[in-house]
Amino acid sequence: MPDDDAGPGRKVAHVVDDDAAVRRSLALLLRSAGFSVQVHESGEAFLKAAESAAPAGGLPFGCVLLDLRMPGMDGIAVQREMAARGLGLPVVVVTAHGDVPLAVQAMRAGASDFIEKPYGGEAIIQAAEAALARGDEDRARAREAAEAAARVAALTAREADVLRGLLAGRQNKVIARDLGISPRTVEIHRANLMDKLGVQSLSEALRTALAAGWAPPGEKRP
Template sequence: MGGNRVVHLVDDEEAIRKAASFALKTAGYAVLSYHSGVEFLRASKSAEVGCVLLDVRMPEMDGLEVQAAMTERGINMPVIIVTGHGDVSVAVQAMKAGAIDFLEKPFEKAALLNAISRAFARIDDANARALEATEAQVRIAALTAREKDVLEGLANGYPNKTIAYDLGCSSRTVEVHRASLMAKLGIRSLSEALRIAFAAGMGRNAQ
């Protein structure tokens, strides 16, 4: 249960705001909704500390711009990026900038609540990043050298074709390594792979 912890929900789509608000409120969270990043930033000075569920595609300011503005203004709240137009480059940008997770619409309630839970764990535990780094390094140690190379490529935002070119193999081989590494890490989504890679210090070449 959320224990009335506050989730700041920033999305220009009313239907998404209503659906996500309902899911979060039934899980015990308090939800404050904003129809734009600009509205959220205006309110953020006096806003209660919580986590931020932030849509990418919005008018005026997109989610990545809002995330950058939060950093510039010292608004130290964990961010979960949400988009209906997910791609590797956006995921890399968001998570390199410190996003807790990256969810694609329509997202499952379980995935949403898991991400929210980790966001509040980050607030609660000052050592959370160090613990995540240690866990990520242990998990990545189980991968083969080539699987680590593929994960590094993903963390740098490269598509399979580029990774294949860099490694001197076929795109199909990269797909096989990608499927294998995700199975070994016990994950199913790109956002989970990126979270583990970044926690372990991978992706240093990403722009």
């Protein structure tokens, strides 16, 4: 349930807690820190909101303040379902004192941080802002990887072979020998692949290959 609209550039927090008083207090606290807040009374309600928002592009990106102990779906179950649905929102789990093992389990499942009750307002705000920052970095890396993969996918098979050779640190003449072609042909493929990748230097070409998930020899290759 939206508490206020999440306009462009706004920090967004999704509060998932079965305690109405906690939802109200967290919404007030976060709004005072400049967040747009959406509150959900259960894990099921949060996931239903995400499903309802999907045709319009999904829930607004923001951190999820997720209570671990709730009736019905607990926080761990919600995290698992978020992962299954591809909901890439950073999560801060809120847990009772003494539930650190459960919080560790949540962090192993991908939570950015955890806060123990009773918590201070400043701790919640700092955790939410840190989770948002990490989430923004993750999204930027994902965009970079997707863009790099799309550019690499445009290469011909032979251009990809030359790029793999370059990634292995081989010189043109060595790549030529390995592929059974002339050094001049390698130069042509190298020029073409750099043009398709939209790069000006070998280092940029290699960064693009690595961003696309390619790995140097000795590691898993595409």
